[in-house]
Amino acid sequence: MDYYGSHITRLIEAFQSLPGIGAKSAQRLAFHVINMPKEQVQMLTDAILDARTNVHYCSSCYTITDDELCPICKSKHRNTRQIMVVENSRDLAAYEKTGRYDGLYHVLHGAISPMLGIGPNDIKLRELMTRLQGSDGNASVDEVIIATNSSLEGETTAMYILKLIKTLELDIKVTRIASGVPVGGDIENIDEVTLERALTGRVEM
Numbered sequence: 001m002d003y004y005g006s007h008i009t010r011l012i013e014a015f016q017s018l019p020g021i022g023a024k025s026a027q028r029l030a031f032h033v034i035n036m037p038k039e040q041v042q043m044l045t046d047a048i049l050d051a052r053t054n055v056h057y058c059s060s061c062y063t064i065t066d067d068e069l070c071p072i073c074k075s076k077h078r079n080t081r082q083i084m085v086v087e088n089s090r091d092l093a094a095y096e097k098t099g100r101y102d103g104l105y106h107v108l109h110g111a112i113s114p115m116l117g118i119g120p121n122d123i124k125l126r127e128l129m130t131r132l133q134g135s136d137g138n139a140s141v142d143e144v145i146i147a148t149n150s151s152l153e154g155e156t157t158a159m160y161i162l163k164l165i166k167t168l169e170l171d172i173k174v175t176r177i178a179s180g181v182p183v184g185g186d187i188e189n190i191d192e193v194t195l196e197r198a199l200t201g202r203v204e205m
Contacts, residue, residue, distance in 0.1 A: 008034065060131070062107045062124045063089045072096075072105060079103040084145040085128065085161060087111050087154065090188040091147065098196045103145070106131065111153035112160055118153075120160060129164055132172060139170035145202060147177045149186055175202040 008030060016026035033041060057063070058070035065071070072078060072092075082103030086092050092105050110123040134140040146161055148154035162174050177198040187195070 058107075061105045062109065062127060063092055063105060077102070081142040082145065083128075083131070083141050083143070084147050086147050086187070087149060087157075088188075091149075094188050094190065094192075094195060095147065095199065098192045098199065100196050101199060103143075108148070108157070111148055111151070111157040113153045113156075123157075125161070125164065128161070129168065132165065132168060132170065139168075139172045141172060143173040143175060145175050145177065145199070147187065147199075151186075173204060175204050177202050 011030040011033065012023075012026045015021055015029045016023060018026075021029070033044075036044075051066075054066045055064050056066075058065045058073055059068055060073045061070060063070050063072070067074075079102050083106050084095065084101065084103055085106045085108060086095070087108050087110060089107055092107060095101050095105075106124065106128050108123040108125065108128070110118055112118060112120060112123070132140055132144070144161070144165060146158045148157045148161075158176060165172055165174055178200070
């Protein structure tokens with residue numbers, strides 16, 4: 001039954017389509033927006049449209065950014081001989097908050113999951129292999145840190161990456177974040193101390 005009228009119902013349904021937003025949260029957000037000053041609503045609308053129009057993938061690491069290269073890839077203070085492979089940009093942000101990693105990243109935008117129909121070609125694996133091969137045929141990095149989640153999909157992806165790197169026959173050290181990250185846990189939800197311990201205690205694969 002439509003309790004509020006088509007405009008409010010449409011707004012509630014729009015919020016409810018967002019991940020992690022249930023019916024009650026969607027209703028609460030809709031009522032909040034309706035009671036906001038029109039200027040604030042316009043600012044929110046403009047911010048959403050601006051982000052959707054101008055945000056894209058970094059041409060090097062594939063995190064989201066509004067420039068050709070993200071701030072991390074552009075920085076002259078990063079260790080360019082080290083790449084950490086993460087599943088998404090939220091994981092990148094989680095590791096950056098630890099303040100203990102100064103290398104570069106590579107964002108896969110997913111993990112291999114046959115159950116969900118996600119294969120190696122559906123994530124940024126080909127782009128990673130291209131980055132690892134320098135223009136002179138030698139390795140462009142010294143170490144690849146695989147920091148995918150410790151879920152079944154994350155472990156499957158980690159082993160697949162290791163296999164691909166071995167086929168390149170390049171002198172690249174491959175490490176995996178340590179077990180400070182609990183099995184089945186999502187990196188973006190783990191505290192900074194645990195992430196720091198996982199990074200420090202990484203093991204060679």
